[in-house]
Amino acid sequence: MIPPTHPRYRSLLEREKVVEGVGEGVVAMQGLIAHGRGECFDYLIGEVTAPPALRAIEAAAAALLLAKWPVISVNGNVAALTPGEVVQLARAVPARIEVNLFYRSREREEKIAHLLKKHGAGEVLGVGEDAGCTIPELHSERRRVSCEGIYKADVVLVPLEDGDRTEALRKMGKTVIAIDLNPLSRTAQSASITIVDNVTRAMPKLVEYVNALRGKPQLAEVLRTYDNRRVLADVLEYINARLGELANSLRGTGRL
Numbered sequence: 709m710i711p712p713t714h715p716r717y718r719s720l721l722e723r724e725k726v727v728e729g730v731g732e733g734v735v736a737m738q739g740l741i742a743h744g745r746g747e748c749f750d751y752l753i754g755e756v757t758a759p760p761a762l763r764a765i766e767a768a769a770a771a772l773l774l775a776k777w778p779v780i781s782v783n784g785n786v787a788a789l790t791p792g793e794v795v796q797l798a799r800a801v802p803a804r805i806e807v808n809l810f811y812r813s814r815e816r817e818e819k820i821a822h823l824l825k826k827h828g829a830g831e832v833l834g835v836g837e838d839a840g841c842t843i844p845e846l847h848s849e850r851r852r853v854s855c856e857g858i859y860k861a862d863v864v865l866v867p868l869e870d871g872d873r874t875e876a877l878r879k880m881g882k883t884v885i886a887i888d889l890n891p892l893s894r895t896a897q898s899a900s901i902t903i904v905d906n907v908t909r910a911m912p913k914l915v916e917y918v919n920a921l922r923g924k925p926q927l928a929e930v931l932r933t934y935d936n937r938r939v940l941a942d943v944l945e946y947i948n949a950r951l952g953e954l955a956n957s958l959r960g961t962g963r964l
């Protein structure tokens with residue numbers, strides 16, 4: 709039991725959820741390493757949703773609301789960390805949900821679909837034979853997607869994705885929204901809209917923005933004026949400034 713007063717309570721709780729996800733067969737072992745990399749960047753960001761991430765969340769909400777065929781891609785870590793918000797977002801947009809795994813196994817697909825359904829999801833695409841279409845330029849199991857889901861989508865939300873698939877989806881002409889704590893990853897650099905934030909903070913905010921922006925006349929303008937390279941540059945500057953302040957405070961007081 710982690711006491712709620714622990715300074716790293718939230719982070720430790722999330723780590724526990726991912727570890728439990730491995731035990732339940734929802735998260736692959738490699739998901740632990742991915743989570744650790746995310747934690748490291750979250751430490752640098754200060755475990756908050758930085759202003760540039762909020763701009764990306766606003767643009768992501770606009771893209772999802774304006775989409776003709778929006779799809780939310782779910783992997784093991786996302787299912788373990790934010791299953792309820794995935795379902796809420798899918799309802800709010802509305803969007804389809806697809807299980808999309810880097811390390812595919814029928815058993816894990818079914819477990820993730822079951823978990824999402826337990827949280828209120830209706831149909832969950834991408835399980836077993838449903839993943840019958842292929843993303844060009846990718847190899848092996850990683851190329852399989854649902855014909856009625858990611859394959860057909862114009863806008864895909866990929867909270868936690870790898871660079872190759874993000875690039876391949878972009879080449880298919882899709883708008884790709886990534887949530888990735890690492891602003892330097894290939895995923896972050898090649899997505900159309902990159903939310904540099906923890907999925908556990910970004911997903912509830914995305915639901916909030918979708919509900920607030922639905923039907924608003926400024927949606928197209930939000931999207932038209934959005935510049936992802938600029939947002940990524942602003943994230944790097946945000947981290948840089950924060951580290952500068954921390955360094956200064958260390959010089960000044962001798963402690964953080």
Ligand code: ATP
Nearest residue numbers: 742743745746870871888889890893894895906907
């Ligand atoms: P790429 O192929 O895009 O360069 P990578 O090889 O660095 O990616 P992977 O191991 O495929 O990364 O995926 C892990 C990514 O997910 C990391 O960039 C990490 O920062 C991010 N990540 C992990 N946990 C979270 C989380 N809870 N919220 C947001 N991002 C996360």
